Amino acid sequence: MIKREFKVNLKSFLIWLTILVLMFLVVYLIYPYMITDETMKEFDEMMKIFPPEVLTAFNMDIASISTVYGWFKTEGFTYVLLIIGLYASILGGSILLKEEDDQTIEYLDSLPIKRSNIVTNKIIVGIIYVLLLNILLFIFNYISLTISGDFNQKEFILLSITPILIALPLLAINLFISTFLRKTKGTIGIGLGIVFIFYVLSVLSEITSKVEFLKYFTIYTLADVRNVIMDVSINPIMILISLGITIIFIIGTYLRYNKKELV
Numbered sequence: 001m002i003k004r005e006f007k008v009n010l011k012s013f014l015i016w017l018t019i020l021v022l023m024f025l026v027v028y029l030i031y032p033y034m035i036t037d038e039t040m041k042e043f044d045e046m047m048k049i050f051p052p053e054v055l056t057a058f059n060m061d062i063a064s065i066s067t068v069y070g071w072f073k074t075e076g077f078t079y080v081l082l083i084i085g086l087y088a089s090i091l092g093g094s095i096l097l098k099e100e101d102d103q104t105i106e107y108l109d110s111l112p113i114k115r116s117n118i119v120t121n122k123i124i125v126g127i128i129y130v131l132l133l134n135i136l137l138f139i140f141n142y143i144s145l146t147i148s149g150d151f152n153q154k155e156f157i158l159l160s161i162t163p164i165l166i167a168l169p170l171l172a173i174n175l176f177i178s179t180f181l182r183k184t185k186g187t188i189g190i191g192l193g194i195v196f197i198f199y200v201l202s203v204l205s206e207i208t209s210k211v212e213f214l215k216y217f218t219i220y221t222l223a224d225v226r227n228v229i230m231d232v233s234i235n236p237i238m239i240l241i242s243l244g245i246t247i248i249f250i251i252g253t254y255l256r257y258n259k260k261e262l263v
Contacts, residue, residue, distance in 0.1 A: 096119070
């Protein structure tokens with residue numbers, strides 16, 4: 001059954017991977033020609049217009065975009081977190097419901113297979129695909145940045161780990177939510193909504209101290225990107241919280257799916 005799950009979800013995985021790789025490939029190819037002494041002066045003047053809080057929200061106060069690696073740590077990594085978060089959310093929301101959408105759940109339910117086994121296989125495939133997307137993107141970026149110029153390898157490795165800290169909880173949360181639904185059509189909107197709400201809360205918490213408390217209500221706080229750039233380390237607490245949220249919602253998925261009326 002696991003082999004079947006890998007095959008069923010392979011196409012979407014390749015699409016998301018291609019989107020990420022092509023986006024970064026374009027940047028790596030054109031960035032050296034975009035950044036000149038003249039354009040950097042213009043950009044520095046433009047940066048003076050923005051409030052310090054806005055620069056902080058995108059880590060531009062602690063990282064310069066004068067190099068392609070500097071762009072990667074700021075604007076580029078925002079895309080990484082958003083796209084991997086979206087992939088994990090949509091995958092989590094659809095991987096269980098596909099059987100009901102394709103009307104194969106009746107066949108599976110008639111076989112001597114426990115529902116918990118079905119959930120386990122889906123979760124294993126989901127986690128592997130999320131990790132694989134992150135690993136392949138890491139390899140591509142590592143090779144590209146090595147060709148492009150100098151970069152802090154330890155910092156880059158730690159940065160490349162942080163998307164996992166938000167992707168696994170998002171996968172688990174959407175898995176759990178999907179057990180309350182019947183069709184995958186609704187899960188896409190929910191997955192998109194969850195990611196963008198969490199991301200907006202994260203940005204708002206960085207922009208002003210008045211709503212700094214919002215960082216406790218968003219998964220994106222777990223990415224710990226700012227701490228990685230400043231201290232070249234990941235807070236162990238963020239790892240524990242990420243694992244804790246993932247485990248809680250996976251347990252909830254098992255409990256809810258075992259009680260769900262499938263036929």
